[in-house]
Amino acid sequence: MATKVVTRKEGYWDKFYLPALAVGLKVTIKQFYKTLFKGQATTIQYPEVKRNYSQRFRGMHFISVDENKTENCTACYLCQTVCPAECITIIAEERDPEENVYGVRKEKKPKSFDIDALRCCFCGMCEEACPKDAIKLSRNYELATTSRAEAFYDLDHLKREVKGRG
Numbered sequence: 022m023a024t025k026v027v028t029r030k031e032g033y034w035d036k037f038y039l040p041a042l043a044v045g046l047k048v049t050i051k052q053f054y055k056t057l058f059k060g061q062a063t064t065i066q067y068p069e070v071k072r073n074y075s076q077r078f079r080g081m082h083f084i085s086v087d088e089n090k091t092e093n094c095t096a097c098y099l100c101q102t103v104c105p106a107e108c109i110t111i112i113a114e115e116r117d118p119e120e121n122v123y124g125v126r127k128e129k130k131p132k133s134f135d136i137d138a139l140r141c142c143f144c145g146m147c148e149e150a151c152p153k154d155a156i157k158l159s160r161n162y163e164l165a166t167t168s169r170a171e172a173f174y175d176l177d178h179l180k181r182e183v184k185g186r187g
């Protein structure tokens with residue numbers, strides 16, 4: 022394949038660099054003026070200021086709980102089955118028969134419920150498939166971690182209150 026050679030015409034003033042520097046400085050001063058005196062900043066002071074994302078934004082997962090902090094999940098495996106990224110791993114166990122949730126005993130509960138957020142593509146199919154409205158995607162987009170292990174959410178993490186839960 023032929024390589025396209027792009028030649029750049031250099032004008033007389035380009036040799037001195039200073040005119041180009043002045044043009045760049047003019048843009049910077051113009052933006053500075055707009056930000057300082059007209060309040061027209063194009064950036065925000067993150068993290069103090071947050072962007073208002075759409076209600077449909079899909080962020081960090083969480084497992085909803087009832088008033089007794091018992092997870093609404095019945096370990097039916099539907100979310101794990103439907104997940105295209107295969108990032109949900111559930112191990113089910115029998116629920117204590119004495120445990121009565123909403124007056125209706127759920128026979129199974131997750132012994133462990135793990136989501137590998139590094140594999141997740143945030144498609145929301147797990148949320149759609151769940152018959153118990155147990156797994157949900159919050160509007161929290163602050164998912165940065167300093168290690169891979171922190172991006173692996175276990176049941177305790179998923180049941181914890183997260184910002185932007187919705």
Ligand code: SF4
Nearest residue numbers: 104141142144145147
């Ligand atoms: S959002 Fe999609 S990819 Fe992520 S866990 Fe749910 S189903 Fe899997």
Ligand code: SF4
Nearest residue numbers: 094095097098100151
């Ligand atoms: S989160 Fe919902 S779909 Fe997934 S195992 Fe629990 S009840 Fe089933």
